[in-house]
Amino acid sequence: MLKKLLIAVAVISAGTSSFAQQPDTTDSEVRDDLERALENIDPEDTDLNAEQLTRFLQNLAANPIDINTAGIDDLLQVPGLNLRLARAVLDYRNDVKPFESVDELREVPGIGRVTLDRVRPYVTIETGPGLRALYTDPRYWTSDSEVEFFSRFQRSLQEQEGYRRPDSTGFQGSPVKYYHRLQYSSNHISANLTQEKDAGEPLKGLSGFDYTSWHLALTDNGKLQQMVIGDYSLSFGQGLVLWNGGAFGKGREVIGTVAKKERGIHPYTSSMEANFFRGIAATYGGQFRVTGFYSAQRRSASVINEDTTRFPSDDGMHRTRTEIAKKGSLKQNMAGGRVRLALPFGIIGATGYHTSFNKQIYPGSAVYNAFDFRGRQTSALGVDYKLLLGSTLIFGEGARTKNSGMGLITGIETPIRNNTGLVIAYRNYQKNFQSVYGAGFGEQSGEPQNEEGIYIGLSHELSSKILVSAYFDQYRFPAPRFGTHQPTQGVDWLGLVEVQLHDDLQLYLQGRGEYEEDEYEVQGPYGRSLRKLDRSRRSSFRLHAEYRVNPRVRLRMRGEWVRSKPPGAPAEQGYLVYQDLRYQPNSRWTFDARVSVFETDSYNSRVYQFENDLLYLFSNTMLYDQGQRLYLLANYEPYEFMEIWAKFGITVFENRQVLGSGLSEIRGNTRSNLGVQVRFVF
Structure with a gap:
C-alpha cells in the first residue's frame, strides 16, 4: 500500500506542472518559523509547551501588527525584530514618514532581505481610520469582532x-x-x-x-x-x-x-x-x-x-x-x-x-x-x-x-557591519x-537550574542569496542531573548554510553535534555494579531542499544522517529520507503529503521530522528502528466562515511486532492515527 501511495504522490507532482495560481506564501513562512523552533526538540519533552508557541505564531500571522500604529512592545513580538530594529522602525515612522507598504521596511537601517522575509507574515499596513477611545460607544468594544468555534477529534487506530x-x-x-x-x-x-x-x-x-x-x-x-x-x-x-x-x-x-x-x-x-x-x-x-x-x-x-x-x-x-x-x-x-x-x-x-x-x-x-x-x-x-x-x-x-539560590543570564547582540550579526550570552543558574x-535560555528545557554556560552565535550574509550561520555552546552542570551522580559538562554546536538558488528553489545544509558527559554501569571484579563517566556523542548532517514547481505545487526533500555513541557503548547510525508534496489546486483546497523512510540502530540514534498538522497543533515525530511513515493532510475551505482539516498518518516498522510498552503497548508493527477538525469564524 505504501508503494502505491508513493507512486500516487509522484504522479500528482509530475502532472501539475502546468497550473498557475498565486501560492499562500504567508502560511508557508509561518510553518517555516515553527519548523525552525520545533524540529530539533524531543517530542517527549513536555516542558516546552510547543502548542502555545504554535498558537502564538499562527495567531500573530492571522492578526498581523500594523507597523504604522504599533508600539515598541507590539513590534517586539514579531519574529526577526529585536529591540534595536523595533526602535529603528519607530524612528523611521516618526522622523521620516508613515509606511506606505510592508516592503518599505527595507528603508529602515538594519533591515535587509532576510529580516524582511522573516517579519513579512506578521506585519501589515492598515488603511482605515481608527475609532476614538469612547468607552460608552458599543462600536469601540465590538470593532473587528470575531467569533471562532472549532472542534477537533483525534484517535489512534490500533488498540x-x-x-x-x-x-x-x-x-x-x-x-x-x-x-x-x-x-x-x-x-x-x-x-x-x-x-x-x-x-x-x-x-x-x-x-x-x-x-x-x-x-x-x-x-x-x-x-x-x-x-x-x-x-x-x-x-x-x-x-x-x-x-x-x-x-x-x-x-x-x-x-x-x-x-x-x-x-x-x-x-x-x-x-x-x-x-x-x-x-x-x-x-x-x-x-x-x-x-x-x-x-x-x-x-x-x-x-x-x-x-x-x-x-x-x-x-x-x-x-x-x-x-x-x-x-x-x-x-x-x-x-x-x-x-x-x-x-x-x-x-x-x-x-x-x-x-x-x-x-x-x-x-x-x-x-x-x-x-x-x-x-x-x-x-x-x-x-x-x-x-x-x-x-x-x-x-x-x-x-x-x-532559599538564596541565584540565577543570571547576560549577553550582547550586535551587528558587525551590515551583513554580519553576533550574539554572546553567559548564563549561570546555581x-x-x-x-x-x-524557563531561561539554556541546554535544559524548563526550570533554569544547575547550569552554567556560554553561547556564541554568528550569522553572515555572503551575498543576497547565501546566508551562513553557526553557534557554539559550552556548558556544565555543577551538581548531578537526572541519570548522573556527579557534575558533568558538554558542548553543543551547529553550522548552517542557506542558499537561495533562485526564487523557486532554496536549500540548506546543516551540521550539528553535541558531546556531553554521562554515566554508565559496568560490572566490578566482585560482581558489583560500578558507575563510570564517559562522553556521549551525537552528530547529524542534513541536506534539505525546497522547490516550487509552479504556484500550485511545492516539493520538499530531505536527507539526514545521524551518528550516536552512548557512553560505554559502540557507535550507532541512523538515517532519514523524505519526499514532501504540497498541492493547492485552487483557493479552497490544500493537500500535504509526505513519505519518509528511516533506519536507525536503536532509540539512541533516533531521527526527528517536523510535520504539518491540524490548525494550532504541532507534530515533531520521533522515528527509530526500521520503517516507513506516510501522512496525508487536507485543508478545505468551502465558505469564508468555515474550514475543515483532516490528517491521516501511518508508520510501519520492519523489525518490530510490538510497539510501545505498558498500557500504551500496541500488538503489531503498525501505528496509525486519524485527526479531523472543523473551524467556524464569523
Whole structure:
C-alpha cells in the first residue's frame, strides 16, 4: 500500500506542472518559523509547551501588527525584530514618514532581505481610520469582532493495552481525544471557553471534560494595557522568574532567539493542562507600567501521604484510576507583580512572586533531587534589562529565590557591519536556584537550574542569496542531573548554510553535534555494579531542499544522517529520507503529503521530522528502528466562515511486532492515527 501511495504522490507532482495560481506564501513562512523552533526538540519533552508557541505564531500571522500604529512592545513580538530594529522602525515612522507598504521596511537601517522575509507574515499596513477611545460607544468594544468555534477529534487506530484491560488498572475512557473551543475577540475584548479530554480519559456530558479553561480579558484600553480574569500566562524579562507559553531556543535561528521577547500577560487558550495561572492579572501604565497578578488553582500531583506530595506534574493525563486520583490533589496559590520602565535607550523591569502549597512538597531521595524545591512555600525576585548602546543590544536578568539560590543570564547582540550579526550570552543558574515558574535560555528545557554556560552565535550574509550561520555552546552542570551522580559538562554546536538558488528553489545544509558527559554501569571484579563517566556523542548532517514547481505545487526533500555513541557503548547510525508534496489546486483546497523512510540502530540514534498538522497543533515525530511513515493532510475551505482539516498518518516498522510498552503497548508493527477538525469564524 505504501508503494502505491508513493507512486500516487509522484504522479500528482509530475502532472501539475502546468497550473498557475498565486501560492499562500504567508502560511508557508509561518510553518517555516515553527519548523525552525520545533524540529530539533524531543517530542517527549513536555516542558516546552510547543502548542502555545504554535498558537502564538499562527495567531500573530492571522492578526498581523500594523507597523504604522504599533508600539515598541507590539513590534517586539514579531519574529526577526529585536529591540534595536523595533526602535529603528519607530524612528523611521516618526522622523521620516508613515509606511506606505510592508516592503518599505527595507528603508529602515538594519533591515535587509532576510529580516524582511522573516517579519513579512506578521506585519501589515492598515488603511482605515481608527475609532476614538469612547468607552460608552458599543462600536469601540465590538470593532473587528470575531467569533471562532472549532472542534477537533483525534484517535489512534490500533488498540492499546490500556483498552484491553477491563479491570481498574486500564484506561477508563474511550480512545478518542476530543477538543473544542469557543472564543469571541475584538480589538479590546476577549472571551474564551476551551474543553478537552485526552485519549483514555472518561467523558460524562458537556460538564464532564477532564480539562476546562476560560477567560475574560480587556486589551489595549487606554493605559489599561491588559486585564484578564480566568486563565492566563505570564512571560517577563529573560524568563528566569516567570515564563509561560514556550519560546524559541537553540536551533537554526542562531542570533534572534537568545534574548527573549516578553509577552507580559496573555489570555490562555491552549489545551496544555498545566503551566498557566488561574485568577486575575492586570497591567496598567504607559512608559512606566505596573503589573499585578493572583492565582489559585488545583494541581495534579502524586500523593505520598496525607500531608505530602511530589511536585505537580505537567502531563495532564487522567486515564487510569491511579492518574484520576492525582487530579486536584494539591492546591497552589500565587501572588506577585512587575514594574517596568521604557526608556529612550532600553527597558528595565523587576518581577517577583510568592507561591504556597497546602501540602508539603517532597521531590524524592535521588542524588539529582538534592537541590530541588521542597517545602510549602517559595518566592523569587528578578531584575531584567534590555539596553541599546548605538546598534548593540545588551540584555540580561538576575534573580534570587527564597532559599538564596541565584540565577543570571547576560549577553550582547550586535551587528558587525551590515551583513554580519553576533550574539554572546553567559548564563549561570546555581544548583539551588529554585525558580519553579522560570524557563531561561539554556541546554535544559524548563526550570533554569544547575547550569552554567556560554553561547556564541554568528550569522553572515555572503551575498543576497547565501546566508551562513553557526553557534557554539559550552556548558556544565555543577551538581548531578537526572541519570548522573556527579557534575558533568558538554558542548553543543551547529553550522548552517542557506542558499537561495533562485526564487523557486532554496536549500540548506546543516551540521550539528553535541558531546556531553554521562554515566554508565559496568560490572566490578566482585560482581558489583560500578558507575563510570564517559562522553556521549551525537552528530547529524542534513541536506534539505525546497522547490516550487509552479504556484500550485511545492516539493520538499530531505536527507539526514545521524551518528550516536552512548557512553560505554559502540557507535550507532541512523538515517532519514523524505519526499514532501504540497498541492493547492485552487483557493479552497490544500493537500500535504509526505513519505519518509528511516533506519536507525536503536532509540539512541533516533531521527526527528517536523510535520504539518491540524490548525494550532504541532507534530515533531520521533522515528527509530526500521520503517516507513506516510501522512496525508487536507485543508478545505468551502465558505469564508468555515474550514475543515483532516490528517491521516501511518508508520510501519520492519523489525518490530510490538510497539510501545505498558498500557500504551500496541500488538503489531503498525501505528496509525486519524485527526479531523472543523473551524467556524464569523
